[in-house]
Amino acid sequence: MFPNSFEYYAPRSVEEIFGLLEQYGDETKILAGGQSLLPMMKLRLVAPSILIDINGISSWDNVTEQAHLLHIGALVRHRKWEYVLDSRVPLLHQTARHIADPLVRNRGTMGGSLAHADPAADWGAALLALKASVSIQSAHRSREVPLREFFVDTFTTVLEPQELVTGIRIPLHYDSGFVGARYLKLERKVGDFAVVGVAVTLVLDPHGVVLDAGIGLAAVGATPLAAVKAESLLQGHPLTPELIRHVASEAAKESDPVTDRRGSEEYKRAMVNVFVERGLTAVHHDWQRLMDVSA
Amino acid sequence: MSMDVTETQPLGKAIKRKEDPRFIRGQGRYLDDIVLPHMLYMALVRSPYAHARIKSVRTEDAYAVKGVKAVLTGEDLAAMNLAWMPTLAGDQQMVLATGKVLFQYQEVAAVVAETREAAEDGVSRVDVEYEPLTPVMDPFFALSSDAPILREDREQTNNHIFHWEVGNKEDTDAALASSPVVVKEQIRMPRVHPAPLEPCGCIADYQNSTGKLTWYVTSQAPHAHRTVLAMVSGLPEHMIHVVSPDIGGGFGNKVPVYPGYVCAVVMSIKLGQPIKWIETRTENLTTTNFARDYHMTAEIGATEDGHVTVLKVTTIADHGAFDAAADPSKFPAGLFSIVTGSYRFPVAFAEVDGVYTNKAPGGVAYRCSFRVTEASFLIERVMNTLAYRLSLDPVELRRRNFIAPEEFPYQSPLGWVYDSGNYAKTLDTALAIIDYSQMRREQEKRREQGELVGIGISTFTEIVGAGPSHTFDILGIKMFDSCEIRIHPTGKVIARLGARHQGQGHETTFAQLIAQELGLSAADVLIEEGDTDTAPYGLGTYASRSTPTAGGAAALAARRVRKKAEQIAAHLLEVSQDDVQWDGTRFSAKGLSSRSVTMADVALAAYTNLPEGMEPGLEATYYYDPPNLTFPNGAYIAVVSIDRGTGQVHVERFVAVDDCGTVINPMVVEGQIHGGLTEGFGIAFMQEIAFDSDGNNLAPNFMDYLVPTAVETPHWETGRTVTPSPHHPIGAKGVGESPNVGSPAAFVNAVVDALAPYGVTNLEIPLFPWKIWEVLKQHGLTVS
């Protein structure tokens, strides 16, 4: 299977990109890693008349740090986080190893994944949990949109046709003692989209009190979801098995899955419950081990 | 450790494969690697509907696409009387649809263009107007009087294809009525697809000047394909040259003739240029032959002390829109009558009814000797149910009912004569490897701790090597196979066979077999298959028939050569032929072993120094008509645990002990077993071609047709017993399919065993986690 014919642009400057977007807007597709876009073009589910390859913008391939924020360029590949474990954001490493397969991870990008807005996207769930924001730019303006306001619907975001994602910002918790995270994914085989994906990340003080909590869910709604209420139940409380169970069942209530060939609505909701409980329990154990060692 | 190809007396040794050097260098020559001058590319227009009337097919816009050379429709073919082609099952199939389409993705038009891309562009511009009709997706509904008649080309007024039965119904019913214990299960083997990594394809190259068609095709049966093509096209058979190049896996998918092949041939004749057609993965999964789709009901009668008395099986077989099953002519349900398995059933009855539905046509023997997987899955699953009913260990139940070694040749109640086997020994070997009693103790312990752990057994019998000419033919052609051996003056050998390997290692294993017979090394023997202009006629490679049939032909052709060699040796040794003896590598004079000659010495003499009056040369051909089939068997044990939170099954161990008779190359045999187990694992846990009620195929690519990766695939442990076939020239039985035939039941039995304490006896494959979780929930077993 082969894509339709298209005009191909490979700009070397961001100005050129925004110029093209302004000129052609709706007719274009942005080619980053291409690991979702090109298969869709081959199946002719997508047939853009203009393809803008942004891989020539080397500055978007960087990870930098500024003012307690991690800036991840739009072209940083998934594989980066497979090999890097940043103890301040362990969820990135935890999640990366579950995305698609190793070959796809070598090419696919975080920015592309967010812009594609697949409800089953692993990064979607993880970055919601991390309370990340998305850097968006066009010829005339740049804006920073919290990821929790970024997804509109399945394959739909707040991006305007002239805009594109230039990077992702993740808040860093410098003062906290311990950051723990898990990404749990139920997939039918390696390379499958999540049947259910659950990202949990916690910041705990030395007494085990939750300073910050993030819970993101994949494949259980029209977009990746943040389990906001479940998160709030954790805030300011010490982790206990009872609390964990309560939070897990709240998260399951917040999920909004549909029945399909990957499982019933009931099953998927139950998996959210199971994974949130397992994820939080695992983080709790991590913390306890750390305390045991330092004691 | 593997051995070098120069080993002498190579039979039974792990010789490194002769075909590998080209593959590991990327020098294999698969179909799509072949490029001919002026070659054009073809792509097919396919129906989005499972059932619809075609109102019009407009091709003008497609012709307007840059690079498009020609478009072919069903009407065009009808004008040539080629709109329909015969299937291997004696039905007919539309080449390009006229009137109605009968399954989603059915072939409607063909577009030929200068590039692959332009051909697809052309396809998107063919405008077909459909009037959608309600599709019939359920074979049981298809049989009801409410169902619309799908096949308007046939005279009959229902969707029934065939009824087939075997055994004694009356005695079976009587035995069931009088059996103290009867268990009954509904066993479904869903539709699956073999999905070799290389899809199907062909290049048709018709030369106007000579009238000769060279047809490069991904074919497991090139000679049969040549004959079928001659019948379909009207081209004289000697003017068709079929070349089956390196094949990237077949598993039954590359046995039938497909509409795309016929279109490519028609286009090449029409345009006078070579036409290449390669399936997309979607085309492969949605249109080329599926396998299984059997809805089976089984009843086993037994005594309270666990001796089986009777088996009855009723089956609805969903064949899709056309009966394109690739079975021997007399066997519409293949060799399903092996369903009594390894057990001594005094009486049995089986029946199968084939049904048309709005699904892709089929089905093929997917790594299986014609419906043997269905049969094996059924009997091994229901024997499990019987064991629970009787509160007997499934191992013990099997032992009590095995056909004993001294009972061979064994006449089964459904008509087969099993050649040999020692089922208890095979089972004992597997039990010893896994330490069965220890496993059961551990299971007990883990159960007490709340774990769900299961052990599943499958002790299956295969039936392979179709087959003896009194019973087996395809389109009337007897299912023999053949080998031609030529020894050149320097003692080097070329051997050509009617089979066609797709990764099984024939270039090595048949070289070993022939080298053993001729006292040479495998390095001295070149095996060629797949070229119908040079190879002798044979029926091809599927149904584990290569070793039983072509292997038999190879051994007997070699012995024919050796017979002549013996005469030449007598001449060279200056003794009478009666005084010549063969020790496996040399001819010598009896009682005077210091005087000897090798096969190479004899070969040179065959061209330079012959006995007076003898015909020069040293070669022979043998067409081998096997006297019987062969009956490999195996004992497989799976150990699984179930995640009570998610329903995911983890295969902790899997032991496979196979008995395929004499082993030619243990390394290759083990490789075949690993591969077959992996497919069996996929079938048990993830592979399924499902449809929605609108007739949409729900697994049209590898994102939804799930084949196992290295991460899911268990670590395989293997063992072996050797019970030679008494009638095969070297005692070999064939092995490539046993692991696929025997393993699904072992996996499912293990999962059922984990849940058996809660009354579960049956689960429908594939065992997706959500299905298991539903069962857990039903029994209050779920946890976080």
Added chain:
Amino acid sequence: MGRTVINDQIMVHVTINGESRHALAEPRTLLAYFIRDNLGLTGTHVGCDTTSCGVCTVLLDGVPVKSCTVLAVQADGHDIETVEGLGHNGQLHPLQQAFWDNHGLQCGFCTPGMLMTTTALLRNSVDLTEHEVRRAISGNLCRCTGYVNIVKAVLEAKRRMGEETRKV
């Protein structure tokens, strides 16, 4: 100004297996077909349309990628390695040898992709476990071997290459 291509063929320059090559391609030409049809290196195969099977795996600037999911124009000016580039002076690469010795292939169709993925794995890893090898090849499907012998071959190649290095 970057490259602009309007619906026509353009010249794509690559270094492939150490050799400079160029050929015309449409923007929509996939790298896998560019390598096969335009450069005539048919060791790289194509087996699906959905970036699922990995038989088209090549190294792009040393990183294994599915070449059916990269445009040929994207490889312009880049370095590509394919199965044909493994081994030197007619000698097999230790990984190729280990696949042969351990029966790590049957039909051979997935083998080139499998070799390229594991070539990168061997270059980038110090130690390897069976589990790591299985994870590393999880984007490469094989329908024949059941993976066990592939994993064995990779581990053995790693061991042999380690021995070679120690000798030096």
